Amino acid sequence: MVRPYLKFIIPIVIPLLILLMPLSAFPFDGLTLIQQRVIAIFLLAALLWVFEPIPIYATSVVIIVLELLMLSNKGLILFRLNESQPEFGQLLKYSDIMATFASPIIMLFLGGFFLAMAATKYRLDVNLARVLLKPFGQNPKYVMLGLMLITGVFSMFMSNTATTAMMLSILAPVIAVFGPKDPGRIAFALCIPVAANIGGIGTPIGTPPNAIALKYLVGDNLITFGEWMAFGVPFVVVMMALSWFLICSLYKADQQRIELTIKGKFLKTPKALVVYITFAATILLWLVGDLHGMNSYTVALIPVAVFSVTGIINKEDLKKISWDVLWLVSGGIALGLALDKTGLAALVVHSIPFGDFSPYVVLFGAALLCLLMANFMSHTATANLLMPIMAALGASMTSLSALGGEVTLILVVTFAASLGMSLPISTPPNALAHATGYVQSNQMARVGVVLGLVGVLLSFVMVAALNVIGFIG
Incomplete structure (x- = not known):
């Protein structure tokens, strides 16, 4: 100590x-x-x-x-x-440094906060919890599995941050069931960001590093949207199962059953209807970004404007923003x-003299370097920095051809970029979960480090297997 x-x-x-x-x-x-x-x-x-x-x-x-x-x-x-x-x-x-206070990701956070506050104020979160969690019974670990599956699926097609903000609003009435010292509180607070971070790997649009990687997977190395999902979704499923087992093992809930008595019904007042419509419209706009041309950051400011103009979120509510x-x-x-x-x-x-090492050392070294950097800086910035270097390295190293060449290197590094989730500052979902006050930095690190290392090893095995069967490379 x-x-x-x-x-x-x-x-x-x-x-x-x-x-x-x-x-x-x-x-x-x-x-x-x-x-x-x-x-x-x-x-x-x-x-x-x-x-x-x-x-x-x-x-x-x-x-x-x-x-x-x-x-x-x-x-x-x-x-x-x-x-x-x-x-x-x-x-x-100096303006670039100061602009970090108003970065697009900050605006995305703000939109998520407005959605969460409005959902809580008009009991949308409580009613969603009642509807979505009902099929998963009363056992805490299965309720948590339900939360993780819902979060993982949403994060494949929309912003991980927006997904986390939405799911954490659903989580509040569930956590209230646990005692103040029950490890179940930690488990439930952790499962949401973990599921969001992992779920985004499943599709090319699920997380920015995936989209960046596709820029270098062209020509003979081309991987289509469907092909990405063909190996991305199984990877997500395996990692989701491992993370669920790990969280359940480390932070097993003392309470054996959760008596979810989430009562109530959807409000039908004019302002409540505005909340429902805006909530659904925002999520829909996040999901179909290619159709309307707006990115998730622009869409995030729509609920901020709507809720401010209509008085759904007033100046007293603004004081409660984290x-x-x-x-x-x-x-x-x-x-x-x-x-x-x-x-x-x-x-x-x-x-780092990558060319002097064996291809296995290069793969693991590059992935671990990416994993380390992604824990301390933006996953997008990490991918933007490393991807062109890795593409050039993969093309120049003939020894890598037996392992799939640059495709293998790019995919392993891409997955590593999304697995950097050991600290509250590693990803926006982690920061949101830390803000709930239910999970501390060291508790997050215990899970994040293990999943990061296991995920890197799993991605290497998976990509190598795909190369053997001729799916890639």
């Missing part, structure tokens, strides 16, 4: 030591002063999120402020004295921005 004072000292001392080290002490050729500062900020954030000496959302605010002071073109002049020197590096635009979650996510986005725009992430990736 770490002593309380060390929780403050360690996160401060280690980044300071990084800042004081000469550039020649780092194992990266061409490292700049700006990139050195990003390493220090990255370590500070990681240590603060691990030890939690300050609230987790406060760490995100610290990240953004430090980036503005130390990395931006409008930062403290002390940190810009050597700007003209070649080893200084490229400063970030603003700390929005800060938490914006900090993760800002950290990914610094890693990407300063070139540090690319420098680290290119510094």
Whole structure:
């Protein structure tokens, strides 16, 4: 157990030591002063999120402020004295850093919050819980399975964040049944983000890394929507079963039966009808994005406008929004921005001599690197950074051809990008679940680390099997 004072000292001392080290002490050729500062900020954030000496959302605010002071073109002049020197590096635009507070993903969160608040206010969540969970009986583990299956299916076709926000609103009356110290609370809070993160792997549109991967799967390596689902859905089913078993084993509910007495009926007032119609329309618009041309972020602001204009969500309701979650996510986005725009992430990736290793080491190494990065920065940013490198690496390494070539490498790395879910900042669904207060960071990490590693191994076995039968490669 770490002593309380060390929780403050360690996160401060280690980044300071990084800042004081000469550039020649780092194992990266061409490292700049700006990139050195990003390493220090990255370590500070990681240590603060691990030890939690300050609230987790406060760490995100610290990240953004430090980036503005130390990395931006409008930062403290002390940190810009050597700007003209070649080893200084490229400063970030202050507006780009500040824009993380209003990133599209933040708007998606806001739309999810408005939907959840309206659903709770007009008892839509309670009635959905009553209808959707009824077939799964009263055993807690089967009720949880029901929640996971519903979440997994929705997340294959719509935003994982929106799915999580919707399902967590359904979850509230279910968790209320458990005692305050019942591990079942943790299990139910964890199952939703886990199912959302895994479910998105099942289709090319389920999660951004999948869509990014398709850009490089063309020509002879082309994989159609149906072909992706042919191996993506079985992977999701197996991972969903493993995650359900793991969560049930680690956080077994003390209560043997859940007496779900969810009573009531759908309200029929004008405002309630507006909530129902807006809720259904928003989900439908998320599902059929190709037909209307709007992305999920644009659609997310429709319920914000409708509920604000109609008074369904008033200024008192606005005070109840989990603003700390929005800060938490914006900090993760800002950290990914610094890693990407300063070139540090690319420098680290290119510094690893993949070509000198066996194809098995390359596959596992690339997947594990992607998994690690995806836990600390946006899955989309991770995929955007690694995918072109992996495509080029797969095409150039003749030793990989026996394992399916670049298709195998791209798919394994793509799956790894979506399996990074060990921390509250790893994915928006994780942040939403953490915001409920039912699950702590260390509890999330226990499940996320195991599923991430098992998922990487499973994806390797699955893709190798598909290559043997000639389905890919």
